[in-house]
Amino acid sequence: xxxxxxxxxxxxxxxxxxxxxxxxxxxxxxxxxxxxxxxxxxxxxxxxxxxxxxxxxxxxxxxxxxxxxxxxxxxxxxxxxxxxxxxxxxxxxxxxxxxxxxxxxxxxxxxxxxxxxxxxxxxxxxxxxxxxxxxxxxx
Numbered sequence: 001x002x003x004x005x006x007x008x009x010x011x012x013x014x015x016x017x018x019x020x021x022x023x024x025x026x027x028x029x030x031x032x033x034x035x036x037x038x039x040x041x042x043x044x045x046x047x048x049x050x051x052x053x054x055x056x057x058x059x060x061x062x063x064x065x066x067x068x069x070x071x072x073x074x075x076x077x078x079x080x081x082x083x084x085x086x087x088x089x090x091x092x093x094x095x096x097x098x099x100x101x102x103x104x105x106x107x108x109x110x111x112x113x114x115x116x117x118x119x120x121x122x123x124x125x126x127x128x129x130x131x132x133x134x135x136x137x138x139x
Contacts, residue, residue, distance in 0.1 A: 031069050034062040036095040040073065046085035047077070052103045053096040063099045067106060074107070082107050089114040 029040040034055035041048040049070075054062030074082045087109050090096055103109065 029069070029073070031066055033066050033099065034095075038066055038099075040070070042073075042077070043085075045079075047073070047080055047083075048086045048088065049084050049103065050088045051090050051096040052087065052099040053094070054098040055095060056098075063102055066099050067102060070103070070107065084109045086111040086113060091115055 025044065027042040029042065031038040031040060033053050034057060036051060036053035036055075038052055039050040041050065052066065054066065074080060084103070084107055087100070087103060089100065089112075092114065104112075
């Protein structure tokens with residue numbers, strides 16, 4: 001329970017700090033990608049995607065559903081120019097990362113943040129790793 005609370009708090013902190021929209025209104029889109037889900041947070045001037053998972057079904061069902069959902073979202077939100085302000089990976093399991101490269105290849109992603117198991121501890125602690133994807137960073 002303690003690690004889940006930390007994970008939730010850390011994710012909220014990453015989103016708030018990276019998007020700079022702590023006091024903004026937000027709409028959450030829960031996208032079914034099989035075993036896990038992707039969460040698209042829609043803000044007035046930004047969009048943040050949490051996880052890009054899916055299960056191994058032997059086909060492209062979950063990948064296609066995620067990309068179709070994002071395509072429809074960006075068709076409606078043309079002001080965002082197919083740009084995700086941030087993609088947050090909640091933890092490094094395949095059901096949360098399976099379609100991450102598809103997202104990075106099809107959309108502009110300004111920031112990539114991941115919660116990774118702490119290297120200094122064998123406990124369930126997580127450390128926050130953030131980086132910018134310089135090839136797609138737009139200011």
